[in-house]
Amino acid sequence: MRIVSGMRPTGKLHLGHYFGVIKNWVKLQEEHETFFFVADWHALTTGYKNISALHENIEELMVDWIALGLDPQKSVLFIQSKVKEHAELYLLLGMITPKSWLEWNPTYKDLKYNLLRISDLELMIKNSIRDIVKEVVAKLPYKVEDFELLEEQLVDDMAQSIIKGIFEGYLARDILREINVSKRDFYETDTFGFLGYPVLQAADILIYKAKGVPVGEDQLPHIELTREIARRFNYLYGETFPEPEALLTPTSKLPGTDGRKMSKSYNNAIYFADSKEEVQSKVMKFFTDPQKLRKGDPGRPEICPVFFYHKIFTEEVTVKQIEEDCKKGALGCVDCKRMMFERLEAFLEPIREKRQKAKENIKQIKHAFLDGSHTASKIARQTLEEVRERMNLV
Ligand code: SF4
Structure with a gap:
């Protein structure tokens, strides 16, 4: 085929x-x-x-x-x-x-949906600022001439600053995460090429x-x-x-080092270009079962990304032992990660060598x-x- x-x-x-x-x-x-x-x-x-x-x-x-x-x-x-x-x-x-076939493409629909949510967010910010400005102006001991004009100007300026802050990453990262949109999506992707x-x-x-x-x-x-x-x-x-x-x-x-899907944009990835030391440092920072705080605590391997890696890179009989020991608190996360690092390295090392050779050629x-x-x-x-x-x- x-x-x-x-x-x-x-x-x-x-x-x-x-x-x-x-x-x-x-x-x-x-x-x-x-x-x-x-x-x-x-x-x-x-x-x-x-x-x-x-x-x-x-x-x-x-x-x-x-x-x-x-x-x-x-x-x-x-x-x-x-x-x-x-x-x-x-x-x-x-x-x-x-054109309608392309507009129904889920990636494009997501983009449009996110753009809509951003304009809702913009409106929400403007309304909140407007309320605050009105409140402040009402408390002033004197009357502001042409208040409506000033209000519009103030609201626009402040809203623009806040929105700029959001998209430049200074503010409200959580808002951006929540609406699943990045600066790039917002500014750059609504093009003919993307459609x-x-x-x-x-x-x-x-x-x-x-x-x-x-x-x-x-x-x-x-x-x-x-x-x-x-x-x-x-x-x-x-x-x-x-x-x-x-x-x-x-x-x-x-999963990546933080337990979410491995992705460059989450900054949680292990690259083939990473050195042994970089991989080790990433593995030791891996997310584990948050309920297992010290060695004696019983863990839940089924939700632990480190265990997921053991299932891929470690021999079956050892995986079973790790599962048992984790559940009864006989294994600490640091030791468990060290074991995983060794197995992962055994997989990565030859690839790293081939990479090096490929670079030379x-x-x-x-x-x-x-x-x-x-x-x-x-x-x-x-x-x-x-x-x-x-x-x-x-
Ligand atoms: S012992 Fe291993 S499998 Fe269990 S929670 Fe810690 S890192 Fe995960």
């Missing part, structure tokens, strides 16, 4: 990327015809202002992929922007994709006539949209694209990705010729 998937170059990879995506890709490349691409155009849909690190991020991603086992002899590894055909197909598919990225994703997949796309559950709506776009194209111009199937990735949601790796881009281009060109013909563009 031909399989296509991509990853945005947004920084170094962490353990969550490996267990959520790459491990599965490495397995798939053994059994299928696989195309994996660095989605640099997609990185611009949200990060078009932060391009200074783009080159470095692409390189880091290539290095991580190779160190984690993706093999240019087994997979076509390439850079999206080196295969310009994606862009032409994106344009053509954009012509036939109803249209599912069409680019459809082009990325359909240009190779892929039959399978490995995705996490959150990506399912995008694959459904790709299928709908393929169906619409086939209906309008004749059978051209197969409808790709979503290959649901068997994910284990790896970066020229060859870049060549391999360029070769991959040529191979991908050849197939993409054939599909585009067919598409142009179907659309009377020849």
